[in-house]
Amino acid sequence: MTNKKEISAGIIIIGNEVLSGRTKDINTSTLAKWLNKLGIEVKEVRIVPDDEIAIIHTVNFLRERFNYIFTTGGIGPTHDDITAESISKAFKLDYGFHKEAFSILEKYYKPGEFNEGRQKMAKMPTTAKLILNPTSGAPGFYVQNVFCLPGVPSILQSMIGGLNNILTGGDPILNKTINLRTVESEIAKSITEIQKNNIDVEIGSYPFFRAGKLGVSIVVRSPNKEKIDVCEAEILQFVKSKGIEIVEDV
Amino acid sequence: MTNKKEISAGIIIIGNEVLSGRTKDINTSTLAKWLNKLGIEVKEVRIVPDDEIAIIHTVNFLRERFNYIFTTGGIGPTHDDITAESISKAFKLDYGFHKEAFSILEKYYKPGEFNEGRQKMAKMPTTAKLILNPTSGAPGFYVQNVFCLPGVPSILQSMIGGLNNILTGGDPILNKTINLRTVESEIAKSITEIQKNNIDVEIGSYPFFRAGKLGVSIVVRSPNKEKIDVCEAEILQFVKSKGIEIVEDV
Numbered sequence: 001m002t003n004k005k006e007i008s009a010g011i012i013i014i015g016n017e018v019l020s021g022r023t024k025d026i027n028t029s030t031l032a033k034w035l036n037k038l039g040i041e042v043k044e045v046r047i048v049p050d051d052e053i054a055i056i057h058t059v060n061f062l063r064e065r066f067n068y069i070f071t072t073g074g075i076g077p078t079h080d081d082i083t084a085e086s087i088s089k090a091f092k093l094d095y096g097f098h099k100e101a102f103s104i105l106e107k108y109y110k111p112g113e114f115n116e117g118r119q120k121m122a123k124m125p126t127t128a129k130l131i132l133n134p135t136s137g138a139p140g141f142y143v144q145n146v147f148c149l150p151g152v153p154s155i156l157q158s159m160i161g162g163l164n165n166i167l168t169g170g171d172p173i174l175n176k177t178i179n180l181r182t183v184e185s186e187i188a189k190s191i192t193e194i195q196k197n198n199i200d201v202e203i204g205s206y207p208f209f210r211a212g213k214l215g216v217s218i219v220v221r222s223p224n225k226e227k228i229d230v231c232e233a234e235i236l237q238f239v240k241s242k243g244i245e246i247v248e249d250v
Numbered sequence: 251m252t253n254k255k256e257i258s259a260g261i262i263i264i265g266n267e268v269l270s271g272r273t274k275d276i277n278t279s280t281l282a283k284w285l286n287k288l289g290i291e292v293k294e295v296r297i298v299p300d301d302e303i304a305i306i307h308t309v310n311f312l313r314e315r316f317n318y319i320f321t322t323g324g325i326g327p328t329h330d331d332i333t334a335e336s337i338s339k340a341f342k343l344d345y346g347f348h349k350e351a352f353s354i355l356e357k358y359y360k361p362g363e364f365n366e367g368r369q370k371m372a373k374m375p376t377t378a379k380l381i382l383n384p385t386s387g388a389p390g391f392y393v394q395n396v397f398c399l400p401g402v403p404s405i406l407q408s409m410i411g412g413l414n415n416i417l418t419g420g421d422p423i424l425n426k427t428i429n430l431r432t433v434e435s436e437i438a439k440s441i442t443e444i445q446k447n448n449i450d451v452e453i454g455s456y457p458f459f460r461a462g463k464l465g466v467s468i469v470v471r472s473p474n475k476e477k478i479d480v481c482e483a484e485i486l487q488f489v490k491s492k493g494i495e496i497v498e499d500v
Contacts, residue, residue, distance in 0.1 A: 016452060016454055016471075017454055019291075019292045020282055020292070020425075020471065021281070021282030021286065022279075022469065024274070024276055024278075024279045025275065025278070028268070028269075028274075029273075031271070032270055032271030033270075036270060041269075042270070042271075044269075044296065044297065044298055044299075044304070045268075045269065045295075045296065046296050047294065047295035048294055049293065054294070076434055076457070077434050078434050078437075078438045078442070078455040079438065079453070079455075080453070080454055115436075115439075116438070117436065117437075117439055118435040121435075152457060154459075173270075184326055185327040185368040186365070186367065187367075188328045188329065188366070188370065189365075191328060191329060192328070192329035202266060203329070203330070204266055204300075204330055205329075205330055206272075206273070209404075219267070221266075221270065
């Protein structure tokens with residue numbers, strides 16, 4: 001099995017409401033799971049404030065480092081929505097009404113309802129490409145490798161499918177989870193050895209606590225299914241030899 | 251009212267399980283709310299993999315920029331727990347058994363149960379100061395302005411109170427929320443003007459959708475209660491003049 005080139009992504013969550021703790025970010029998880037299936041691995045996430053300099057600096061730094069960048073938040077109609085203008089400045093592009101976006105929104109709203117606030121959602125880098133929004137009209141957009149999505153999780157979720165044919169992924173990152181009725185410290189030494197024997201897979205160990213009982217999830221990740229299978233077999237052999245219970249349903 | 255110096259914090263979430271989307275980070279929200287009460291404002295969050303170079307680079311960059319840094323994750327007993335060793339390298343400090351941590355853990359476990367995996371949790375920068383863990387024994391630690399906490403949310407939550415007297419905060423960041431039965435685009439223009447009149451407070455606008463109805467939460471934040479009150483009065487005046495319904499319980 002030939003490995004394709006590794007394809008990486010960075011995520012930039014834009015919003016004071018996440019930094020203040022008021023809102024818990026769930027878009028990272030949605031984006032990461034979707035990107036994994038496309039063979040794109042999220043390497044870093046940054047949560048930054050609604051601050052133009054912070055956004056420009058972060059976008060310009062990360063877009064050089066990773067194949068794809070996804071931003072969430074800050075593309076709505078209010079004064080604290082400054083992502084589109086910041087992205088324009090990051091790329092030194094004109095910020096203004098995007099003809100196609102304006103036309104989409106004009107048709108979306110009833111006559112007389114396409115007010116100044118709503119028109120703002122058509123302002124972006126004028127040469128950007130659009131990401132269509134089947135939920136609430138206002139499109140996202142992308143410039144080169146930077147894809148700008150909204151912060152509302154249900155709307156973001158409805159839009160990402162439209163990018164499946166635009167992004168070029170590598171081999172999908174596969175994973176296998178084995179849930180054990182044990183504690184991490186009982187298996188740490190053996191799992192360390194198994195990791196050393198299987199350097200091309202990534203083994204993660206995550207304690208869980210459910211229905212009043214402790215356990216550990218062992219997660220094996222790799223784009224190579226055969227290597228996952230070999231590693232899984234080693235883990236199962238060790239688990240059997242120690243008499244550790246496997247939990248089917250966590 | 252005299253403003254104290256602004257006190258800033260950065261958070262570093264360490265863990266492949268968050269980047270892969272398997273685990274949703276909720277520690278950022280816990281830490282941010284707690285820090286706000288102490289008058290410490292979270293300015294940036296970075297989520298990085300279980301990778302020594304990424305951790306060292308991120309810690310060393312952010313600890314120069316912000317007053318306090320909090321890391322979560324990677325201080326358990328398994329091979330993928332590399333935070334303590336990475337922090338030692340970031341500060342160029344000896345990594346080894348911390349006498350006090352070793353002693354705490356030795357007493358915590360029953361005779362014969364303090365195995366190699368558990369002993370690893372006593373390894374850290376040997377000169378670090380400890381953050382006691384009332385839930386599960388294994389302490390966190392801090393070096394200068396970098397505080398290392400576990401990733402398991404309930405354990406982290408139980409430990410942070412122990413730092414209240416160690417951190418030096420500024421004025422607590424106060425906030426006031428007004429929930430409106432409207433949509434953002436209807437109020438965007440007026441809220442923009444109110445923000446311009448009140449440059450020392452931060453006004454955030456966040457759409458919500460609950461019980462089948464749309465609404466917008468307007469959040470006013472500042473360390474200065476009087477300025478929040480003035481701004482709130484302006485918002486309420488505008489809301490009344492437009493006949494927008496205030497939603498008491500969202």
